[in-house]
Amino acid sequence: MKGNEAIAEAALRAGANNYFCYPITPQTEVAEYLARRMPEVGGVFLQGESELAVANMLFGAASTGKRCFTTSSSPGISLMQEAISYMAGAQLPCVIVNIMRGGPGLGGILPAQSDYYQAVKGGGHGDYRLPVLAPSSIQEAVDLTMLAFHIADKYRNPAMVVGDGMIGQMMEAVEFPEKYIEPPLPPKDWAATGAKGRDPHIIKSLFLDPVALEKNSQVLHEKYEQMKRDEVRFENYSVSPENEALIVAYGTMARICQTAIDELGSEGISAGLLRPITLFPFPEKQIYDEASKKNIKAVLVVEMSMAQMFEDVERAVVGKKPVHFFGRTGGIVPTPEEVMSAVRRSLGAESGAKRPRKKS
Amino acid sequence: MSETPDTTFKRPESLRDTVTHYCPGCTHGVIHRLVAEALDDLGVRENTVGVAPVGCSVLCYNYFKTDFLESPHGRAPALATGFKRLRPDMIVFTYQGDGDLASIGMAEIVHAANRGEKFTTIFVNNAIYGMTGGQMAPTTLPGQITTTCPAGRDVTQCGYPIRVSELLSTLATPAFIQRVSVHSPQHIILAKRAIRRAFEYQLAGRCFSLVEVLSTCPTNWGVTPSDALKWLEQNLMRYFPLGVFKTPDKPKEQR
Amino acid sequence: MSQYAATFAGFGGQGVLTAGQLLAYSGMKEGKQVAWIPSYGPEMRGGTAYCTVVVSEVRIGSPIIRNPQCACVFNRPSFDKFVPWIRPGGLLVVNSSLIDVTTDRTDISEILVPANDIAMQAGSVKALNIVMLGAFVGASNVVSFKTAKAIVQEKMGAKREWLPINLKALEEGFKLAVDSGKTKVKA
Numbered sequence: 001m002k003g004n005e006a007i008a009e010a011a012l013r014a015g016a017n018n019y020f021c022y023p024i025t026p027q028t029e030v031a032e033y034l035a036r037r038m039p040e041v042g043g044v045f046l047q048g049e050s051e052l053a054v055a056n057m058l059f060g061a062a063s064t065g066k067r068c069f070t071t072s073s074s075p076g077i078s079l080m081q082e083a084i085s086y087m088a089g090a091q092l093p094c095v096i097v098n099i100m101r102g103g104p105g106l107g108g109i110l111p112a113q114s115d116y117y118q119a120v121k122g123g124g125h126g127d128y129r130l131p132v133l134a135p136s137s138i139q140e141a142v143d144l145t146m147l148a149f150h151i152a153d154k155y156r157n158p159a160m161v162v163g164d165g166m167i168g169q170m171m172e173a174v175e176f177p178e179k180y181i182e183p184p185l186p187p188k189d190w191a192a193t194g195a196k197g198r199d200p201h202i203i204k205s206l207f208l209d210p211v212a213l214e215k216n217s218q219v220l221h222e223k224y225e226q227m228k229r230d231e232v233r234f235e236n237y238s239v240s241p242e243n244e245a246l247i248v249a250y251g252t253m254a255r256i257c258q259t260a261i262d263e264l265g266s267e268g269i270s271a272g273l274l275r276p277i278t279l280f281p282f283p284e285k286q287i288y289d290e291a292s293k294k295n296i297k298a299v300l301v302v303e304m305s306m307a308q309m310f311e312d313v314e315r316a317v318v319g320k321k322p323v324h325f326f327g328r329t330g331g332i333v334p335t336p337e338e339v340m341s342a343v344r345r346s347l348g349a350e351s352g353a354k355r356p357r358k359k360s
Numbered sequence: 361m362s363e364t365p366d367t368t369f370k371r372p373e374s375l376r377d378t379v380t381h382y383c384p385g386c387t388h389g390v391i392h393r394l395v396a397e398a399l400d401d402l403g404v405r406e407n408t409v410g411v412a413p414v415g416c417s418v419l420c421y422n423y424f425k426t427d428f429l430e431s432p433h434g435r436a437p438a439l440a441t442g443f444k445r446l447r448p449d450m451i452v453f454t455y456q457g458d459g460d461l462a463s464i465g466m467a468e469i470v471h472a473a474n475r476g477e478k479f480t481t482i483f484v485n486n487a488i489y490g491m492t493g494g495q496m497a498p499t500t501l502p503g504q505i506t507t508t509c510p511a512g513r514d515v516t517q518c519g520y521p522i523r524v525s526e527l528l529s530t531l532a533t534p535a536f537i538q539r540v541s542v543h544s545p546q547h548i549i550l551a552k553r554a555i556r557r558a559f560e561y562q563l564a565g566r567c568f569s570l571v572e573v574l575s576t577c578p579t580n581w582g583v584t585p586s587d588a589l590k591w592l593e594q595n596l597m598r599y600f601p602l603g604v605f606k607t608p609d610k611p612k613e614q615r
Numbered sequence: 616m617s618q619y620a621a622t623f624a625g626f627g628g629q630g631v632l633t634a635g636q637l638l639a640y641s642g643m644k645e646g647k648q649v650a651w652i653p654s655y656g657p658e659m660r661g662g663t664a665y666c667t668v669v670v671s672e673v674r675i676g677s678p679i680i681r682n683p684q685c686a687c688v689f690n691r692p693s694f695d696k697f698v699p700w701i702r703p704g705g706l707l708v709v710n711s712s713l714i715d716v717t718t719d720r721t722d723i724s725e726i727l728v729p730a731n732d733i734a735m736q737a738g739s740v741k742a743l744n745i746v747m748l749g750a751f752v753g754a755s756n757v758v759s760f761k762t763a764k765a766i767v768q769e770k771m772g773a774k775r776e777w778l779p780i781n782l783k784a785l786e787e788g789f790k791l792a793v794d795s796g797k798t799k800v801k802a
Contacts, residue, residue, distance in 0.1 A: 018445065018446055020442060044445045044446060046441070046445060046475075048438070048441075048471070049467055049468070049470075049471035050467060052435070052438075052467075052468075053435065053438040053441075053467065053468050053471065054438075056431065056432060056435035056438035056439050056442070056468070057438045057439070057441050057442030057445075058442060059429070059431070059432075059435070059438070059439050059442060060411070060429065060438065060439035060440060060441060060442025060443035060444075060446075061442035061443065061445070061446050062442075063409070063429050063439070063442075063443055064443055064446045064447050066446055068442075068446075082432050082435075083432060083435070086431075086432050090430070192409045192427035192428070192429060192443070193427065193447075193450075194406050194407040194408065194409070194426075194427060194450060195405070195406055195408075195425060195426055195427050196406035196407070197406075200421075200424070200425055200426055200427050200428060201427045201428075202421045202422075202427070202428045202429075202430065203427075203428070203429045203430065204412075204421065204428075204429070204430030205430065206418060206419075206430050
């Protein structure tokens with residue numbers, strides 16, 4: 001199944017029977033798929049006039065207490081930041097999927113990971129965070145999209161799934177669970193359902209009283225701290241005490257690094273991979289622990305963007321080991337061979353004209 | 361013994377017993393009451409959700425006794441669309457000012473109207489930005505002085521005020537659109553009928569409905585409350601004629 | 616073969632993406648790991664379209680393959696673009712109805728398939744992608760003919776009148792590749 005269609009079906013099976021959208025490459029197949037599927041399940045499908053409007057339709061939809069989601073790609077996600085900030089402030093759950101393309105500006109349409117900062121550092125204005133999930137295969141795109149709905153409801157916060165263009169366009173085998181089984185969630189007793197026999201529910205992010213606003217921000221902050229404790233997800237590949245190099249990469253990029261690690265192994269270079277699955281909360285402690293191991297000489301961050309996640313890894317490693325960066329962007333996907341060279345360079349095993357970029 | 365209908369003047373059930381933050385002489389309070397009376401009359405208070413704008417009436421959720429969403433600036437029609445599509449059984453209304461609806465939110469209102477979203481918009485037009493302290497609005501009259509057009513609105517630079525009701529009436533999609541005023545008791549009675557009619561169309565699932573209410577802003581117009589009512593009648597009403605611009609029954613009905 | 620990658624390339628409208636998808640489905644049916652990645656965007660609209668399919672017995676790492684074992688080229692621009700990328704020892708399947716050149720590479724095997732002509736004889740020129748798929752299956756043995764046939768029946772069975780044409784196209788392509796003798800397959 002194509003990634004975009006798999007994400008659409010996953011959302012449907014996680015209980016989102018409504019979808020507001022605006023077309024943008026490379027995620028338009030989600031809209032095309034749901035334009036057919038929503039009527040079949042009696043759901044709501046609506047193509048809005050802009051991403052700005054769509055994200056605010058999501059705001060309205062989320063206020064009903066029903067599960068809802070939208071998908072877009074980088075420039076469209078920028079336009080959605082207004083409503084995302086409002087929803088975070090008003091504590092509304094929803095899921096936003098960003099199938100990232102190269103930027104800034106109109107950029108290109110090919111795969112990239114250049115919205116890392118936007119996704120994990122806020123994106124819109126104000127003191128808020130989004131839980132951010134980054135699948136590296138179509139199966140994982142399905143699983144994480146479903147999980148995103150759960151996390152959003154659990155924390156009453158918008159959740160984001162980020163995939164690069166390849167996740168949207170690639171076709172792989174997927175299995176859908178018959179029914180999405182999840183731990184129980186608290187009732188949505190905050191939703192706007194009509195003030196019948198109760199005081200009106202006001203869904204808002206406006207707190208003119210600074211004491212009240214600070215309190216709201218503290219409530220949000222506590223949620224993010226809880227996410228850091230309970231929601232960190234990551235995967236190790238080929239991690240062993242013999243590793244000399246630790247690669248940190250996420251999404252499709254991590255799979256390219258796996259191939260590089262296998263090939264390096266046949267050259268006698270032992271490298272392991274730590275793949276963050278949650279970009280926020282970030283697996284800081286796990287990266288620190290791996291980087292601290294005795295044999296590790298260097299940490300290499302590989303991205304399809306220009307040293308964005310690099311900063312988080314550097315922060316996690318706290319100077320324990322040198323942290324290097326290798327990345328391509330603009331839609332150019334690094335090859336396993338390029339990653340292999342970067343690993344050799346970061347270990348000082350390859351003297352080339354290009355020195356590894358080392359920030360610190 | 362025959363029962364006499366209770367004609368005591370009371371606070372509508374759909375309004376809270378509270379003091380508003382509106383300036384003396386502002387007509388928001390009157391318009392709030394008309395909306396509340398319409399909700400009471402139709403018996404829908406407990407099944408209604410309002411969408412508040414950004415502007416002076418941003419806090420209107422503190423005055424209505426219905427569920428409320430607080431929207432980003434101009435996006436109330438998008439929120440209302442999302443909500444109503446998921447809950448077509450509920451009554452949804454947006455309450456928006458001229459800056460909110462006709463400037464930053466023009467795309468959202470035009471497209472919501474054009475899709476024929478089954479909610480009601482109360483569009484309060486007082487030709488100025490009130491909350492931010494009296495700046496030029498898209499409905500500010502030619503020559504009208506505001507803090508951002510201190511020499512008066514220059515139509516060669518800023519264009520002419522936008523007649524929202526007329527503009528939306530050009531859409532082919534059926535709708536109910538009427539412009540009313542609240543500067544005199546007779547006009548308030550007519551405005552109440554229009555607002556009630558708008559909600560009736562929604563209740564019947566007929567169409568998008570919008571009532572544009574000409575309103576005052578004594579503070580930022582720099583006049584007394586009573587002069588503001590006169591100014592509205594003598595200036596605003598000349599440029600923004602009252603009337604029914606569109607109904608789903610007879611598209612061309614004019615008054 | 617633990618992992619095999621093939622690129623299908625041609626004009627938009629020649630069915631290259633579909634041919635690749637059918638290969639991916641076939642691999643899936645045989646219980647293998649598969650990944651299918653298309654080119655996308657404006658280049659899809661009438662320009663060159665291509666996709667890469669990875670069929671693997673192990674977990675697929677990088678789904679982006681610079682040097683595939685095989686390229687199936689449907690038109691001349693694709694020939695020029697993709698032939699240099701084929702891995703040494705690899706396979707080139709050429710639609711010789713539209714491409715009047717052959718490769719001078721000696722480290723790959725080449726098979727010439729007049730796909731448009733065969734498809735026309737099978738009933739419609741539109742089936743040229745299935746001819747190419749058949750030839751690829753015959754020459755590479757990445758999936759069995761039986762599986763490919765079952766997938767064509769399953770995925771293209773909705774248009775009833777087209778099915779016999781597509782099956783014929785698949786078979787003719789397959790036969791041509793097998794008969795050409797450059798394959799490991801026993802007929």
